[in-house]
Amino acid sequence: MFNIDRVIIGLDNALRTLAAPAQSCRPVPGDSLPDHDLTDLEKRKSIALMRVNHVGEICAQALYQGQALTARNQVVQKALSKAAREETEHLAWTERRIAELGGRKSLLNPVWYGGSFAIGLVAGMLGDKWNLGFLAETEHQVEKHLAGHLQQLPAQDEKSRAIVTQMKTDEACHATMAVSHGGAELPLPVKLAMKASSKVMTKTAYWI
Numbered sequence: 001m002f003n004i005d006r007v008i009i010g011l012d013n014a015l016r017t018l019a020a021p022a023q024s025c026r027p028v029p030g031d032s033l034p035d036h037d038l039t040d041l042e043k044r045k046s047i048a049l050m051r052v053n054h055v056g057e058i059c060a061q062a063l064y065q066g067q068a069l070t071a072r073n074q075v076v077q078k079a080l081s082k083a084a085r086e087e088t089e090h091l092a093w094t095e096r097r098i099a100e101l102g103g104r105k106s107l108l109n110p111v112w113y114g115g116s117f118a119i120g121l122v123a124g125m126l127g128d129k130w131n132l133g134f135l136a137e138t139e140h141q142v143e144k145h146l147a148g149h150l151q152q153l154p155a156q157d158e159k160s161r162a163i164v165t166q167m168k169t170d171e172a173c174h175a176t177m178a179v180s181h182g183g184a185e186l187p188l189p190v191k192l193a194m195k196a197s198s199k200v201m202t203k204t205a206y207w208i
Helices: 004-019 040-070 074-100 109-125 128-152 158-180 188-207
Strands: none
Touching (some): 040 074, 040 188
């Protein structure tokens, strides 16, 4: 059960995610790498892919906040909160890289956040083992998604590639954490539905 204090904190987190520049405690991956000149086509490609990754982090923040709000076990709540803080760093890295490339963030970020927050609330209400199982499957799918981006990003865009590589490593750690805390394996239809909804989000965010 959640109380009013946690609801207020959740609203504050939503405003910070959507309206305030994200902050990172860790150095930005690839910050010391040279910033190679990219053709217009390569730059547009990198911007679009990093925008998709930024939307993914908006969704991750919302999912974690929703899941933490309805998680029953305090240990699970703390684990989700810790993972959310690390995802905030991903948010900061992708946001900064989009700006460096001269691009813009998705115009639909409030929509992505609201939908993901609702999904997180429902996942938490189903119980901690399913809550964590949903988290683990989400991170597994994100890890595969990031691996695909590493194949698509221009080879000379070393800065973007360094960011995505570190994000991929962190997502794998979050999935392992969820399983270690008792996350259950999700039914195949649920996994397929998650994959289908993710595909809609990524294709839309690539352009809008």
